[in-house]
Amino acid sequence: xxxxxxxxxxxxxxxxxxxxxxxxxxxxxxxxxxxxxxxxxxxxxxxxxxxxxxxxxxxxxxxxxxxxxxxxxxxxxxxxxxxxxxxxxxxxxxxxxxxxxxxxxxxxxxxxxxxxxxxxxxxxxxxxxxxxxxxxxxxxxxxxxxxxxxxxxxxxxxxxxxxxxxxxxxxxxxxxxxxxxxxxxxxxxxxxxxxxxxxxxxxxxxxxx
Amino acid sequence: xxxxxxxxxxxxxxxxxxxxxxxxxxxxxxxxxxxxxxxxxxxxxxxxxxxxxxxxxxxxxxxxxxxxxxxxxxxxxxxxxxxxxxxxxxxxxxxxxxxxxxxxxxxxxxxxxxxxxxxxxxxxxxxxxxxxxxxxxxxxxxxxxxxxxxxxxxxxxxxxxxxxxxxxxxxxxxxxxxxxxxxxxxxxxxxxxxxxxxxxxxxxxxxxxxxxxxxxxxxxxxxxxxxxxxxxxxxxxxxxxxxxxxxxxxxx
Numbered sequence: 001x002x003x004x005x006x007x008x009x010x011x012x013x014x015x016x017x018x019x020x021x022x023x024x025x026x027x028x029x030x031x032x033x034x035x036x037x038x039x040x041x042x043x044x045x046x047x048x049x050x051x052x053x054x055x056x057x058x059x060x061x062x063x064x065x066x067x068x069x070x071x072x073x074x075x076x077x078x079x080x081x082x083x084x085x086x087x088x089x090x091x092x093x094x095x096x097x098x099x100x101x102x103x104x105x106x107x108x109x110x111x112x113x114x115x116x117x118x119x120x121x122x123x124x125x126x127x128x129x130x131x132x133x134x135x136x137x138x139x140x141x142x143x144x145x146x147x148x149x150x151x152x153x154x155x156x157x158x159x160x161x162x163x164x165x166x167x168x169x170x171x172x173x174x175x176x177x178x179x180x181x182x183x184x185x186x187x188x189x190x191x192x193x194x195x196x197x198x199x200x201x202x203x204x205x206x207x208x209x
Numbered sequence: 210x211x212x213x214x215x216x217x218x219x220x221x222x223x224x225x226x227x228x229x230x231x232x233x234x235x236x237x238x239x240x241x242x243x244x245x246x247x248x249x250x251x252x253x254x255x256x257x258x259x260x261x262x263x264x265x266x267x268x269x270x271x272x273x274x275x276x277x278x279x280x281x282x283x284x285x286x287x288x289x290x291x292x293x294x295x296x297x298x299x300x301x302x303x304x305x306x307x308x309x310x311x312x313x314x315x316x317x318x319x320x321x322x323x324x325x326x327x328x329x330x331x332x333x334x335x336x337x338x339x340x341x342x343x344x345x346x347x348x349x350x351x352x353x354x355x356x357x358x359x360x361x362x363x364x365x366x367x368x369x370x371x372x373x374x375x376x377x378x379x380x381x382x383x384x385x386x387x388x389x390x391x392x393x394x395x396x397x398x399x400x401x402x403x404x405x406x407x408x409x410x411x412x413x414x415x416x417x418x419x420x421x422x423x424x425x426x427x428x429x430x431x432x433x434x435x436x437x438x439x440x441x442x443x444x445x446x447x448x449x450x451x452x453x454x455x456x457x458x459x460x461x
Contacts, residue, residue, distance in 0.1 A: 011302050011303070011305075011307075013279060013302075013303070013304070013305040014279060014283065014305055014307070017279060017280045017281070017283070017305070018283050020280075021281070021283070046329070046330055046332075046333075047329075047330050048330075115428070117404055117405055117406045117407075117428070117430060118404055118405065119331065119332050119375055119405070119406070120211065121211075121332065121375070121376065121406050121430070122211045122212060122214050122254070122406070122430060122431070123211065123212040123214065123254055123460040124210070124211045124212065125210070125212075146212055146460040148284070148285060149211075150285075150332045151332070152331065152332070166211075167210055168210070168211055189283060190283060190284060190285050190307065191283070191284075192249070192283055192284050195283055196283060
């Protein structure tokens, strides 16, 4: 069973539908016992970082996600859910994140040239680091396969924990991984067949790097 | 590089896909769920569903269709038509829409853009503008191009983006349905004024029109069309192949 962390943000319709399409049972939950029982955990998220962290704390999910991560359970953060894994964010102020991935989240305008549209919206090709083994999340994917992004903030400074990048006037962090914890800036649940493949890879992964 | 998006638009009335020529003379085309599935398989990057129903029953049919599409098709879905309040946003987002397009609802109540952007994020709010030349300027039109609001279209688009719209669809009434190419002149003016993604709409008659669009205005994000896709005059895989050969980045 895949647990989708329920902390009161975001529209989970597509995420649930896409997981059902690959034959997975899902539970949208904030129940600690249920998170414990889940084989995999997905941390979704849209909206603003500060607001999301507050809701994570208010629902007890901040600590719950940290606990599950410490037990080695495979965790996937999507979009803002990926950004929440970082140490901190500078979206409207400065906010501390979960700290499961090194680095911080900054306004994309400080990362890319001034003539490019913001948000970074649309299909962009994935680039995998040549100097490291491919993450299990991307098994079976071709270099350059397109996935769907929509974001105005970007994760920076994650070093070797960056497992995929996308080119948009600069190398943007497209996906991160630290042991059993991973995240995608793009939306696999909106990325057609490629996205379903990535979700399938995650659901079949035991959390070892 | 981010790929240029090709977006079929499905106008839906009473549960069926329709498309007018110059917005009038509606013709029945196909079943929306089947058509959406066909487009997704043939490489559409996104789908726009436009609800042109006025009746309560029609609206219910529309949300049923949307739910069916969003349950089986995993590419971004934008919904427009009859979006006048945050409740309307909620209604379509709950059925699986990713983005919501506002047009007349935002003209009547511009604060709707700010409120929706605050609640759902900028990326969720698409400002759709029907614009037409009037005495050397561009005016915003309503009711499918029949009513002139006298508002300056370029100023309105700028205002909408400042209020929080994360994307703009520019539909030229002058070129819509004519199939003589996109309104490059109007699109250039819009593109120069905003930093959010701009989607061109109105006028596509063939593959070459998309090539011209992305070559003439390289910053432009996407091209949207309806009838040329619905009637099979342009097949999306062929279109994308040609675009790639012409050096335009697309998702194949």
